[in-house]
Amino acid sequence: MTRRQLNKLLGSALCMTAMIFAQAHAKNHNSARNESLNLTDRFVMTGAPVRAFTLPMKQHTQASLRHSSHAASRKTVAGPPTSTDDVPAPLDGCQEIDVGNTYGAPTAPTGTLRCFQFITEPSNKITVYVADLPAGEQHDVHLFEVANDGTWNPLDSVLGIDSFKVTQAIRAKPTGILLLIDAQQAVGGATFQFQATTTSKFDGWEANDSLTRATHLTGNIYLRAYLDNANDFDYYSIAPPATQSSTSLTFTGSSRQVIERQGEDGTWISLANNRKYQIRVPAGDTIHIRVYSPLGDALPEDQYWIKTSDPLNRAGIDQYSSNENLSGLAPGLPRVAREIDVGVTVWDEAGNVPQGAGEHVTIEVYDSDGRKGTPTLLAQTDGLTNAQGSFAAKLDIGPCRGPGIEGPHRFNTYSVPAEYWDITYVPKAFVVAYTDNNRRIEWPGIVFFTHVCDERYRGYRP
Incomplete structure (x- = not known):
């Protein structure tokens, strides 16, 4: 990796240090180490292994960092994996640590940094927590992957004066990881805490x-996820469609999970489980939300769902028919006797954009007289739309009931000789569809059909 590449990636005093150290390690890897490079001038060590703390670290909520009690949610790696062909040798001048342990170490003074290294197993999410950095000082935190040839590949960086920082990466193979804590503006000597965790089960x-x-995420979304360990926080930034002045937000999860939305002043506001909120979002703005487990007792099998939608969306019926064997003589279309297939698509308020997956749709079928009398409910069903914003169902509407029944009336075919049928039917039966956001009954959410009650064949006699 060149100096120019590193400068572009980091933009800090770490750049020169990383390049020199990577070059030194590459030479050492080829048994041609340049002894004139004094790494301790750049990597400030404690003179002894860093101290493992028994007290927990701080977490996002300023509560204590919890060690997971679920073995499946985190793997602790005390050394390299069984196969060492895929991982680099330890780097000189960089303290080795164990995944899962919490450590404490003194901060470095300005212009120097602390270096720690560890090995991960395949298909791991790597999360490093750094806490208790001195207020008003800037300690930038960087993660690097070290290749066998000594090349450093940057994975993540968090800059600034925050006293608590989180860095993350996902790697598909066993690899060596460097944690660098770079003192940009610091006195040095203050104790901070840090912990590296990994998990192979994540969404x-x-x-x-x-x-x-x-x-x-962009647009209206419907997602399913879970917290992969006791310390997991899931953050989402959602940019609703610019055509919406407000957005409906619903979270459905277990009692061990909490969702919060970031307010305009930067504070986090708790939202209730399984309740719909309408949030005003000016065009171009973003909704920031996070999910976590306050007590650290959430299990990976505790899935949660987040749904956003247009509060004024509407359902449109785009398919209604029956495959029943009828005479086809009763007036009106379509003709339905005992069951009807209905297809619905949920659109935004303007009727231009399908709303995607997860919209709850209700379909109801009625007999009516077409006037202001009370219609009779024949069948009802509900469900969630698919990724295309559609939902389809077959409803068993049964025999005719309630108002609007006509007949029997006699109808005949146009064949020669003609055949005759006596038919009883409801000419003003109808189907309605609506969403939880919008229960208005209007076109295209209402369509009429002919409900055939009875057909009796009369043969060739008029």
Whole structure:
């Protein structure tokens, strides 16, 4: 990796240090180490292994960092994996640490940094927590992957004066990881804490354990995810469609999970489980939310769902028919006797954009006289739309009931000789569909059909 590449990636005093140290390690790897390079001038060590703390670290909520009690949610790696062909040798001048342990170490003074290294197993999400950095000082935190040839590949960086930082990466193979804590503006000597964790069980939205690494989503969304360990935070930044002045937000999860939305003043506001909120979002703005377990007792099998939608969306019936064997003589279309197939698509308020997956749709079928009398409910069903914003169902409406029944009336075919049928029917039966957001009954959410009650064949006699 060249100096120019590193400068572009980091933009800090770490750049020169990383290049020199990587070059030194590459030479050492080829048994041609340049002894004139004094790494301790750049990597400040404690003179002894860093101290493992028994007290927990701090977490996003300023509560204590919890060690997971679920073995499946985190793997602790005390050394390299069985196969060492895929991982580099330890780097000189960089303290080795164990995944899962919490450590304390003194901060470095300005212009120097602390270096720690560890090995991960395949298909791991790596999360490093750094806490208790001195107020008003800037300690930038960087993660690097070290290749066998000594090349350093940057994975993540968190800059600034925050006293608590989270860095993350996902790697598909065993690899060596460097944690560098770079003192940009610091006195040095203050004790900070840090912990590296890994997990092999995580959802497809990771890594998103901090606001700077939030999963960015555009439009109205419906997602399913879970917290992969006791310390997991899931952050999302959602940009609703610009055509919406407000957005409906619903969270459905277990009692061990909490969802919060970031307010305009930067504070986090708790939202109730399984309740719909309408949030005003000016065009171009973003909704920031996070999910976590306050008590650290959430299990990976505790899935949760987040749904956003247009509060004024509407359902449109785009398919209604029956495959029953009828004479086809009763007036009106379509003709339905005992069951009807209905297809619905949910659109935005303007009727231009399908709303995607997860919209709850209700379909109801009625007999009516077409006037202001009370219609009779024949069948009802509900469900969630698919990724295309559609929902389809077959409803058993049964025999005719209630108002609007006509006949029997006699109808005949146009064949020669003609055949005759006596038919009883409801000419003003109808289907309605609506969403939870919008229960208005209007076109295209209402369509009429002919409900055939009875057909009796009369043969060739008029």
